[in-house]
Amino acid sequence: MSTVKPGYARPLDLRKGRVDLAFGAGGRAMAQLVTELFARALANDYLERGDDGAVLPAPGPGERLVMSTDGHVVSPLFFPGGNIGSLSVHGTVNDLAVMGARPLYLAAGFILEEGYPLADLARIVESMAAAARAAGVQVVTGDTKVVEQGKGDGVFITTTGIGALPAGRDPGGARARPGDVVLVSGRLGEHGMAIMAQRESLAFDSEIVSDSAALNGLVEALYAAAPADAIRVLRDPTRGGLATTLNEIAAQSGVGMELDEVAIPVSPQVRAACELLGLDPLYVANEGKLVALCAPEHADALLAAMRAHPLGSEAARIGIITADPQHFVQLRTGVGGRRMVDWLAGEQLPRIC
Amino acid sequence: MSTVKPGYARPLDLRKGRVDLAFGAGGRAMAQLVTELFARALANDYLERGDDGAVLPAPGPGERLVMSTDGHVVSPLFFPGGNIGSLSVHGTVNDLAVMGARPLYLAAGFILEEGYPLADLARIVESMAAAARAAGVQVVTGDTKVVEQGKGDGVFITTTGIGALPAGRDPGGARARPGDVVLVSGRLGEHGMAIMAQRESLAFDSEIVSDSAALNGLVEALYAAAPADAIRVLRDPTRGGLATTLNEIAAQSGVGMELDEVAIPVSPQVRAACELLGLDPLYVANEGKLVALCAPEHADALLAAMRAHPLGSEAARIGIITADPQHFVQLRTGVGGRRMVDWLAGEQLPRIC
Numbered sequence: 273m274s275t276v277k278p279g280y281a282r283p284l285d286l287r288k289g290r291v292d293l294a295f296g297a298g299g300r301a302m303a304q305l306v307t308e309l310f311a312r313a314l315a316n317d318y319l320e321r322g323d324d325g326a327v328l329p330a331p332g333p334g335e336r337l338v339m340s341t342d343g344h345v346v347s348p349l350f351f352p353g354g355n356i357g358s359l360s361v362h363g364t365v366n367d368l369a370v371m372g373a374r375p376l377y378l379a380a381g382f383i384l385e386e387g388y389p390l391a392d393l394a395r396i397v398e399s400m401a402a403a404a405r406a407a408g409v410q411v412v413t414g415d416t417k418v419v420e421q422g423k424g425d426g427v428f429i430t431t432t433g434i435g436a437l438p439a440g441r442d443p444g445g446a447r448a449r450p451g452d453v454v455l456v457s458g459r460l461g462e463h464g465m466a467i468m469a470q471r472e473s474l475a476f477d478s479e480i481v482s483d484s485a486a487l488n489g490l491v492e493a494l495y496a497a498a499p500a501d502a503i504r505v506l507r508d509p510t511r512g513g514l515a516t517t518l519n520e521i522a523a524q525s526g527v528g529m530e531l532d533e534v535a536i537p538v539s540p541q542v543r544a545a546c547e548l549l550g551l552d553p554l555y556v557a558n559e560g561k562l563v564a565l566c567a568p569e570h571a572d573a574l575l576a577a578m579r580a581h582p583l584g585s586e587a588a589r590i591g592i593i594t595a596d597p598q599h600f601v602q603l604r605t606g607v608g609g610r611r612m613v614d615w616l617a618g619e620q621l622p623r624i625c
Numbered sequence: 626m627s628t629v630k631p632g633y634a635r636p637l638d639l640r641k642g643r644v645d646l647a648f649g650a651g652g653r654a655m656a657q658l659v660t661e662l663f664a665r666a667l668a669n670d671y672l673e674r675g676d677d678g679a680v681l682p683a684p685g686p687g688e689r690l691v692m693s694t695d696g697h698v699v700s701p702l703f704f705p706g707g708n709i710g711s712l713s714v715h716g717t718v719n720d721l722a723v724m725g726a727r728p729l730y731l732a733a734g735f736i737l738e739e740g741y742p743l744a745d746l747a748r749i750v751e752s753m754a755a756a757a758r759a760a761g762v763q764v765v766t767g768d769t770k771v772v773e774q775g776k777g778d779g780v781f782i783t784t785t786g787i788g789a790l791p792a793g794r795d796p797g798g799a800r801a802r803p804g805d806v807v808l809v810s811g812r813l814g815e816h817g818m819a820i821m822a823q824r825e826s827l828a829f830d831s832e833i834v835s836d837s838a839a840l841n842g843l844v845e846a847l848y849a850a851a852p853a854d855a856i857r858v859l860r861d862p863t864r865g866g867l868a869t870t871l872n873e874i875a876a877q878s879g880v881g882m883e884l885d886e887v888a889i890p891v892s893p894q895v896r897a898a899c900e901l902l903g904l905d906p907l908y909v910a911n912e913g914k915l916v917a918l919c920a921p922e923h924a925d926a927l928l929a930a931m932r933a934h935p936l937g938s939e940a941a942r943i944g945i946i947t948a949d950p951q952h953f954v955q956l957r958t959g960v961g962g963r964r965m966v967d968w969l970a971g972e973q974l975p976r977i978c
Contacts, residue, residue, distance in 0.1 A: 296698075296976075298864025298910070299969025303873075322877055323797050324720040324860070325693030327790055331683050337690075340678030341732035341785055343770040345649075367677040379694035381783035383736070415783070417696040419976060425776040430734035430768075430783035432694055437680055444676050507677070511651025520656075524675055557651070616652025623649075623772060 284308045289390040296384070296418030309394055310414060313401040318377075318412035326412035328377055331436035340367035341432040347623040349396065349426050352466050353482030354559075357399035360429040362484050362559055363510070363625060365407045369488040370506040370562070372443045372495075373435030378404060380414040380431050385424035396427060407486035409433070441495065443506040445524035452504055452593040453571035454529065457490060457562040457578050458483070458586040460514055461542040464556035464624050469545055480541050485560030490581045494564060497577035502570040507563045510625055512616040515554040517563055518601045519615045528596020531603045531613065535590045555616050557624045565593065637661045642743040649737070649771030662747055663767060666754040671730075671765035679765035681730055684789035693720035694785040700976040702749065702779050705819050706835030707912075709782055710752035715837050715912055716863070716978060717786040718760045722841040723859040723915070725796045725848075726788030731757060733767040733784050738777035749780060760839035762786070794848065796859040798877035805857055805946040806924035807882065810843060810915040810931050811836070811939040813867055814895045817909035817977050822898055833894050838913030843934045847917060850930035855923040860916045863978055865969040866908040870916055871954045872968045881949020884956045884966065888943045908969050910977045918946065 284304055294301035311319045318326035331337060344360040354362075361378065368375040380400065384393070404411055466482040468474070487508060494503055505525070509517040514536070518529055538546075538553045546553050560583060566574050571589060578584030601613040637657055647654035664672045671679035684690060697713040707715075714731065721728040733753065737746070757764055819835040821827070840861060847856055858878070862870040867889070871882055891899075891906045899906045913936060919927050924942060931937030954966040 293975045296864075297969060297974070298866075299869050299908075302864075303968070321797060321799070322873070323724060325691050325724045325726075325786075325788075327724065327795075327797075328690040328692060330688060330690050335683060337681040337683050337787070338678050339681060339730060339732055339766055339785075339787060341734045341766055341783070342768050343734040343736050343783065345736060345770045345772050371676060371678045371680065373678075377692055379692055379785050381694045381696040381734070381785070383696050383698060383781055383783075413692055413694055415695050417698045417781075417976075417978075419698050419778060419781075422775065423778040425772060428736055428770075428772075428781070430694070430696065430736075430785075432692075432732050432734070432783075432785035433678075434690070434692060434787065435678075442680075444674060444680075446674070511649075511655075513651075516652050520675070555652075615656070616650060621650065622646045623770075625770075 284390060286390050286394050291384045291386055291388040291418055293386050293418050296416060302416060305416060310397055313397040314411045316410045318410065328412065334439045336437040338368050338371045338373035338435040338437050340364055341430060342367060343428065343430040344625060345428050345623050346625050347425065348470060351470050351482055352479050354484040355396055355399050356427055356429055357396035358403040359484050359559060359625060360431040361400055361403035361407060362486050364431040364433040365409060365486045365488055366508040368433045368435035369491040370508050372441035373437045375407060375409045375433055375435045375488050377412045377434045378409050378431055380411050380429060382416045383424055383428040384416065384418045385426050386418055386421045388426050393427065407488060440500040443503055445505055445521045447504040448521055448525035448527050448565045448593050450527060450593050450595040451568055452565045453568050453589055454591040455564045455566065455575055455578060456588055456590050457584040459537045459539045460558055460561060461538060461546065461553035461556035463559040464621050465542045465545045467624055468549060468621060474545065476541055476545060478541060480545060483558055483560035485583055487560065487562050490562055490583045493577050493581045494574055497573050498570040502567040503564060505565040509558050509561055509563055511557050513555040513557055515613045516616045522599040522601055526599060528594040528599055529591055529601045530594050531591035533603050533605045535588050537586050537588050554613060557621065559625065637743060639743050639747050644737045644739055644741040644743065644771060646739050646771050649769060655769060658769060663750055666750045667764045669763045671763065681765060687792045688789040691721050691724045691726035691788040691790050693717055694783060695720060696781065696783040697978060698781050698976050699978050700778065701823055704823050704835055705832050707837040708749055708752050709780055710749035711756040712837050712912060712978060713782040713784040714753055714756035714760060715839050717784040718762060718839045718841055719861040721786045721788035722844040723861050725794035726790045728760060728762045728786055728788045728841050730765045730787045731762050731784055733764050733782060735769045736777055736781040737769065737771045738779050739771055739774045741779050746780065760841060793853040796856055798858055798874045800857040801874055801878035801880050801918045801946050803880060803946050803948040804921055805918045806921050806942055807944040808917045808919065808928055808931060809941055809943050810937040812890045812892045813911055813914060814891060814899065814906035814909035816912040817974050818895045818898045820977055821902060821974060827898065829894055829898060831894060833898060836911055836913035838936055840913065840915050843915055843936045846930050846934045847927055850926050851923040855920040856917060858918040862911050862914055862916055864910050866910055868907040868966045869969045875952040875954055879952060881947040881952055882944055882954045883947050884944035886956050886958045888941050890939050890941050907966060910974065912978065
């Protein structure tokens with residue numbers, strides 16, 4: 273993303289202007305879009321340099337790099353609790369955080385549809401900038417492409433992040449073992465149901481708001497509360513929800529799980545909306561929730577650390593890891609029964625993130 | 626990109642199957658797409674782990690990181706000389722290489738349109754894998770999203786790269802100074818005209834083939850041939866072509882340029898195709914050409930190093946940097962005249978990369 277000012281051109285009309293194919297052509301119009309809209313909102317020294325990429329200090333001695341990427345195609349682009357801009361920062365920051373890394377730098381690739389209002393694009397980029405500031409990361413490089421009307425859908429953003437992984441941390445999905453405890457940082461399904469409620473124009477007594485948030489602060493609070501080795505697996509249950517996340521971990525670690533349905537936090541509004549739409553909150557996406565699998569002797573301390581953090585006040589202990597050669601995730605239901613919690617089989621909620 | 630095998634599902638039909646919205650939903654279908662198509666082609670230990678990102682060794686002591694991202698929306702997806710898969714590797718590898726970095730790791734974010742043939746997707750991913758192997762980089766993490774038919778255009782790929790920048794190298798765009806020499810590694814406009822010829826179904830005596838290629842080997846050959854400080858600016862003239870690239874550098878460095886039209890290498894086919902379509906080859910995109918601005922006393926050695934490399938056999942010295950407070954790029958024409966080479970003003974060739 274070059275931030276070079278091409279000189280003597282009329283400024284972009286950020287109130288009434290629209291995305292033009294010329295913004296993707298690499299010439300003066302693109303340079304204007306970058307300087308007058310992107311670089312202004314995301315301002316930092318790396319973008320200022322105006323080169324094809326960013327030169328960054330390497331992480332500290334003994335630290336490894338973590339890299340993660342996430343495309344965002346959420347529809348609608350604006351929803352209660354955020355928009356594609358803030359979501360695209362949270363999604364990638366969280367992928368780094370659940371790897372145990374301190375998120376440092378983001379790169380943002382925009383694919384814009386011709387005709388999209390510049391005013392809305394500016395709001396999206398400003399949300400991105402605010403989310404990045406709040407999470408303590410910088411958008412250090414970027415790219416913009418434009419496709420013809422009908423070949424895209426407003427705005428797609430692919431965000432890639434680099435983080436630094438301190439020595440000793442390794443919360444990969446393969447480290448769960450029988451007896452470990454499953455914690456979750458709060459109420460499930462809020463992001464997915466906020467999107468669905470808006471998409472289906474459902475009106476509830478109180479609006480469902482996406483939980484979209486950066487989890488790196490919460491993750492650091494956990495590492496401050498227990499030895500790194502006691503934190504076996506961290507994940508953010510996004511697409512496919514808690515059920516899919518736990519099945520992935522069960523398969524990676526070669527274990528089973530037993531969950532307690534009554535202990536799993538779900539708000540009354542989300543539960544009601546799910547019932548109305550025939551959805552199971554365990555499969556609905558979250559964008560600001562943390563699942564932590566931990567050694568049993570540190571579970572109380574970690575749960576207390578979660579609850580002491582603003583993003584974890586409703587945290588709960590929801591189950592344990594079992595030895596199970598079939599890697600089943602099972603649920604003890606409220607009425608004393610048992611049911612399998614399988615992988616999400618097909619499409620439940622398309623374009624939720 | 627989770628590479629966990631979800632077990633007991635029928636394998637994907639890679640011959641006749643099509644992209645389904647379920648492939649983006651985060652469940653079993655997505656896990657199958659990743660394991661049976663992406664991870665199989667791009668196989669490496671980082672992808673194998675199946676986590677939300679890749680844990681990578683940090684660069685060597687004294688080295689800085691370079692990060693760059695590039696969205697790819699080229700249309701058509703397949704063209705003479707490559708496809709969006711190879712192009713998406715070359716584009717990002719080249720952005721890192723022209724920053725002076727050794728490219729190390731790539732992340733790939735796919736946005737797929739519902740209904741796109743899996744067989745074509747597999748060809749694209751295989752081209753990506755082959756291009757990455759040839760360039761000596763690994764695709765260490767990725768992401769897949771699916772949008773409804775009519776909300777995308779087959780396949781978009783956003784590729785983000787990390788490279789290591791050895792101490793002493795800094796070929797940023799602001800380092801050109803009067804007297805420096807402008808070198809270019811070969812014939813211009815081949816990528817853009819290969820795309821245009823296919824899009825417009827133009828038939829020429831001999832097909833125009835995209836120059837899409839990884840430039841990191843050529844860049845290393847230059848650093849082996851002269852002191853790092855003598856290599857002032859490196860760039861790959863992609864969207865907007867040589868003209869836009871040189872105008873960007875002139876603005877960043879606060880200099881002017883004087884180019885010799887006769888010395889600028891353009892093939893007869895590209896020249897003929899440009900005339901037919903009313904295009905100027907100086908504004909047409911390249912995907913495997915290097916522009917190097919260098920200290921005059923090292924220009925001969927660097928030109929010789931370019932010519933000794935398979936990607937630089939047609940390299941040429943095409944101009945010099947001048948002191949010009951207006952930062953104009955000017956061309957001495959074949960007939961002894963002079964003309965301004967301005968920024969690309971609007972859209973010339975949409976979706977060329």
